[in-house]
Amino acid sequence: MKTIARWxxxxxxxxxxxxHLFWARKEFQAQVPDLVTDTLPIDRDGVVVASGAVEMxxxxxxxxxxxERRRIGVILAAFFVxxxxxxxxxxxxxxxGFRLDSDTARWRRLLFQPVLVAWALWSTRD
Structure with a gap:
């Protein structure tokens, strides 16, 4: 079961x-916090491309x-955080962005983030 979940x-x-790199590049830019682009010498598109490369x-x-799956699971969980x-x-x-066009949808999506963290950790443990 863990192998299927990991794959x-x-x-x-x-x-x-x-x-991130192709069809939803513009959509992902809606998720880049202003703080990132105000603080670092990178624009929204650069953040999206970099995060897409990391995800792949x-x-x-x-x-x-x-x-290395256990270590990668921890890194992936940290990435989700x-x-x-x-x-x-x-x-x-x-x-x-991503049809998150209401407050309810945007806030509901936040509840999924802990699920991703748990999925990354659980599926990479022996």
Missing amino acids: ALAGAMVFAGLS MLGAALVVLPK AIFPGNLDQALKKRD
């Missing part, structure tokens, strides 16, 4: 990473580095 997570991460690498690593402020910023600033 599904890996596929979802690669898919999400590709979507983490997804691939879940499959091709089986001896790190992107949470972007999701929160989207909700607070009422930015539409």
Whole structure:
């Protein structure tokens, strides 16, 4: 069961990473907090491209580095925690993206983040 969950997570991460680079690039920009672009020398598109690359690498690593899966699971869980402020910023600033066009939808999405963290940790444990 954990193997199936891990492979599904890996596929979802690669898919999400590709979507950052191609068809949903604009949508993901709604999740980049202003603080990031105000503080760092990078624009929203750069953040989206970089995070997409990280997602693809983490997804691939879940499959091709089986001896490191526990470590990758922790890194992936930390990544999900790190992107949470972007999701929160989207909700607070009422930015539409990914059909999250209501307060209810944006806040409901935040509840899914702990599920992703738990999925990453659980599926990579022996």
